[in-house]
Amino acid sequence: MLLAVCYVLCLNYADSKEVVGDGFPPMWNSVPENLQHFKIQNSKVIINPWNYRERMGMYKILLNITAQYLDMKQPDNKQNMLWGLPLQLGWQFSTGRLAEPLALSTSGHRNENQTRISDRSWWACVNYYLSVIPFLGAFDAGFFSEYPYKIEISKPNEFISDFCFNVTDCHLLSPEAMEEWKAFFEFIKLPRHELEDKTGDFLFRMWKAHVVSISKSLPLCAKRLNYASKPERNFGIDWASGVEFIAATHFLTDFKNTNTYQIYLPHRMLIQGDNAPYIDDFSEGENRVLSSLQRIHKLNRFTGGSLLRLWKKAMCSEKGRIEGRQLLQSISTSVNLPLINIFGVLKELIRNTSC
Template identity: 25%
Template structure:
């Protein structure tokens, strides 16, 4: 199993090396099974070393890191850290379902992974899942977009990572829009209001990352994505104030996004998408995103760049 050597220093390494192989079925209500699915999808999309000999440039790493964070912080259900079972009523767990099972089904359709039975949820749930092998209609478009992604990368030896990132984020966005709609329709009790505000804001933040085709490979994630999210559930505003400085700032930004009126959010996202039209702008996403959400004298030059990219014909 080729993987970056740096993986051995991360908690992700344990599940990477111990998760059971998926051979006869895929139970997506077990944490280790979702991680095994990610592992197989990562391994099977680098046949010509297009993502590097050790697969470090594979954009699927971001999904695996995100799921590990959800597990580590108790966002998949109260019992998950103890027995690995994912609560089908967990809002974070449902969100990840659309970004693990739906990609898996797209990979099946592209011939990248084996066509295994996907287990039904263990009981009634407020969310809709694949049941009896039938994909809910709202997830069908996501399966198609992920099929296109895996068709693109399945035999690719391209040294240019951007086409894969663009295809991945298109599929990611299709799935996340379903999550946003579901969260607006279901009762999310007993999850704390503060945590749900963070999740809804995170969905909006991911729209910004989608527009920028944010890098999600191993190198970028380990450099920029390991200390930016809260390591505890957020029950009260005091929980936010108790976070380390970097995470507290990011969480504050995300929660403000959740409370932004939809019309204003839509306008701001439209402007950001216009700024991110070019590869040149997307290559500077880190400082430009900081200039959008944290304007200060030190990033005045980046804010001028934002205006320049916005006004380009």
């Protein structure tokens, strides 16, 4: 069974697609980079996450305030493991996944000038739990303790009960996700002599919070899937399932790694008639990602979740995670299935009997 997931996860692309432009999210230079750039009213900083620039601004601020803790080797902050979050939001924006579903054309593209984020977007809803919750978690962990104002998040037009809008509300609506993100931000602030080289621990805690956020968001956001085409709806579900497999490897989501592999995600919304791996205007890599995610989800569902449990068991040692990451990363260097990595993962599955 694990051999099957190794085959599926090994997205061994044959094409040589490269990162377009400088790799930064759309409008990166024009988004807020500190709390003073947001509206301040009644001793509160008002952040509107239904505007792309403001939601992206929360990520830019998180990168800025964690630079001294999460990018200890380079001055440009590109080794910060939080880069995966804004880069994913940028991909969702540029591919139309944050736009009003009814405003989308039949081509799956969007108007790039529209910065409004729709509260009917499934992707926007799930991302809320990966943007607002981490941001408020950092606030709760004391990262803005010197700032004299509280944070208030603007409400959407619809589905208000699916979201929370300040630290107190979010602890009530999503206590597990808030606690995990707060714990992550508290942990990275520990004195360096206590941490030494704790990148692995940082990644473990970040991915744990990431998975908890998605898990909390899925039932609340599910109704929005009705606004998407069937292929797009299936892709979203497959994507959410696939994240858990990636998370188990403690994949480093810094600027370079995220950009390297994110370019194989679909460059537009899926529409009726799209059937991977046979979508004409998708690259071989994009088609392979879609079909591979489909297989992962189907296999895991068919086995009642046993596939994910076995994968996590193989990944519970550092050696196993190295093998798992190499298996994932081999997509850019090998056309053939890297059997040596598969055997390494299988060996760790047998060895990790205590997991």
